[in-house]
Amino acid sequence: MECFVSVLGGGSKGNSVVFHNANNAIMIDAGFSRKEICKRLDIVGIPHDKISALLITHEHSDHVKGARVFADTLDIPTYLTSDTFRILQQKNQIGQETFLFSPGASFKIDEWKISPFLVPHDATMPVGFVIETDHIKIGIATDLGYISKLTEQKLYDCDVLIIESNYDLQMLRNAVRPLSLKQRITSRHGHLNNVDTMKALGDLITPRTKYLFLTHLSSDCNTSKIVKESVEKELKKLQRSDIVYKVVEQLTPTETI
Numbered sequence: 001m002e003c004f005v006s007v008l009g010g011g012s013k014g015n016s017v018v019f020h021n022a023n024n025a026i027m028i029d030a031g032f033s034r035k036e037i038c039k040r041l042d043i044v045g046i047p048h049d050k051i052s053a054l055l056i057t058h059e060h061s062d063h064v065k066g067a068r069v070f071a072d073t074l075d076i077p078t079y080l081t082s083d084t085f086r087i088l089q090q091k092n093q094i095g096q097e098t099f100l101f102s103p104g105a106s107f108k109i110d111e112w113k114i115s116p117f118l119v120p121h122d123a124t125m126p127v128g129f130v131i132e133t134d135h136i137k138i139g140i141a142t143d144l145g146y147i148s149k150l151t152e153q154k155l156y157d158c159d160v161l162i163i164e165s166n167y168d169l170q171m172l173r174n175a176v177r178p179l180s181l182k183q184r185i186t187s188r189h190g191h192l193n194n195v196d197t198m199k200a201l202g203d204l205i206t207p208r209t210k211y212l213f214l215t216h217l218s219s220d221c222n223t224s225k226i227v228k229e230s231v232e233k234e235l236k237k238l239q240r241s242d243i244v245y246k247v248v249e250q251l252t253p254t255e256t257i
Contacts, residue, residue: 001021001022001023001133001134002021002022003019003020003021003133003134003136003138004019004020004021004256004257005017005018005019005138005160005162005211005213005256005257006018006019006020006044006046006253006254006256007162007213007215007246007248007253007254008032008037008040008041008044008253009031009032009040009248009249009250009251009252009253009254010142010215010216010217010248010249010250011062011215011216011217011218011219011248011249011250012062012216012218012219012250013031013062013219013250014031014032014036014062014065014250015029015031015062015063015142015215015216016028016029016030016031016032016037016040017029017140017142017162018041018044018046018051019112019131019138020046020050021111021133021134023110023111024050024051024052024110025046025050025051025052026051026052026053026054026055026109026110026112026114026131027051027053027054027055028054028055028056028057028129028140029054029055029056029057029063029064029067029142030054030056030063030064030065030066030067030070030071031061031062031063031064031065031066032065032066033065033066033069034066034069034070034073036066037066037070040252040253043252043253044253044256045256048074049074051074051076052076052109052110053076053077053078053079053109054067054070054071054076054077054078054079054095055078055079055080055114055116055129056078056079056080056084056088057126057127057128057129057140057142057143058084058121058123058124058125058126058127058143059084059087059088059093059123059124060123060143063142063143064088064093064094067088067093067094067095068088068092068093068094068095070095071094071095071096071097072095072096075097076095076097077095077097077098077099078094078095078097078098078099079098079099079100079101079107079109079114080094080098080100080101081100081101081102081103081116081124081125081127082100082102082125083124083125084123084124084125085098085100087124101114101116102116103116103117103118103125103127104116104117104118111133111134112131112132112133113131113132113133114129114130114131115129115130115131115132115154116128116129117129117130117150117151117154118150119141119143119144119148119151120144120145120146120148120151120188120189121143121144121145121189121190121191122145122184122187122189122190123143126143126144128140128141128142128144128151128154128155130154130155130158136159136160137157137158137159137160137208138158138159138160138161138162139154139155139158139160139161139162139163139204140162140163141154141155141162141163141164142162142163142164142215142216143164143191143216144164144191144192145187145188145189145190145191145192146188146192146196147192147196147200147203147204152200152203152204155204156203156204156206157206157208157209158204158208158209159208159209159210159211160209160210160211160212160213160257161204161205161209161211161212161213162213162215163192163197163200163204163212163213163214163215164191164192164197164214164215164216165192165193165194165197165198165214165215165216165217165222165227165230165231165247166185166191166192166193166194166216166217166218166221166222167185167191167193167194167217167218167221167222168193168194168218168221168222168223168226169186169193169194169195171218171220171221171222172185172186172193172218172221175220175221185221191216191218194222194226194227194230195230197214198230198231198233198234201231201234201235201238202234202238205238205240205243209240209243210242210243210244211243211244211245211246211257212231212235212243212244212245212246213245213246213247213248213254214227214231214245214246214247214248215248216248217247217248217249217250219250224247224249227247228247231245231247232245244257
C-alpha cells in the first residue's frame with residue numbers, strides 16, 4: 001500500500017505533519033487553528049474525516065494551538081506523554097479523548113507502528129517519532145538543540161526524514177532579539193542551526209533514504225534560499241543528489257510525497 005507524507009506547514013507560527021494511505025491518516029501536531037488546519041488539508045487533498053488520530057510532540061503553542069478544537073470537532077483521540085497531557089489539560093488545550101504513551105515504548109494506531117523518542121528541547125517531555133508501515137520508515141524531529149546519540153539512532157536509515165533546520169547563525173547574531181532568547185535558541189535544548197543540520201545528514205541518510213524535509217525555519221533568522229543552497233551543497237558532497245528534498249514553508253503546505 002502506498003504511503004504519503006504531507007507537511008501542512010512548519011515554523012514558529014505553526015507546525016503540522018500528516019502521514020496517510022488509502023485507508024486513514026494520522027496527524028503529528030496541530031499548531032494552527034482548526035480552521036487553518038482544515039484549509040490546508042483541503043489544499044493537499046486529505047478529507048478531514050480520514051484523520052484517525054492526533055500525535056503531540058510537546059506543549060509549545062506552535063505545535064498545539066488547534067489541538068483541542070480540531071480533535072474534538074473530528075471526534076478523534078490525541079496521543080501524548082503524561083507530562084505533556086498534564087500541562088495541556090491545565091490550559092484546556094487538549095481534546096476529550098486522550099491516550100498516554102511513554103518515550104521508548106512503541107504502539108500501534110491502525111496499521112501504523114509509532115515509536116516515540118525523547119529529543120533535547122526546552123519543553124517538558126519533547127519527543128520525535130519514527131512511523132513505520134509496509135516497510136516504509138518515516139523519521140520526524142522538528143524541535144531539538146542538537147543531534148543526540150538517541151536521535152541519531154532513531155532517525156538513521158529512514159525512507160523519509162523530516163528534520164529541523166531552524167536558523168542561520170550569522171542572521172541570529174545580527175537579529176534584534178534579547179540576548180537571553182539568542183542563548184536559549186543556541187543552547188543544547190534550543191534549536192538546530194543550518195550547519196549542524198547539514199552535518200547530521202551524513203550520519204543519518206543511507207541508500208534507503210529517498211526524501212528529505214527541512215522544517216521549522218525561523219521567520220527572521222533564516223531563509224528558504226539559504227537552506228536550499230546548504231542542502232544542495234551537502235547532498236552533492238555526499239553524492240546523494242538523487243534524494244528529493246523539500247524546504248517547508250510557514251504559509252503554505254509542502255507538496256505531498
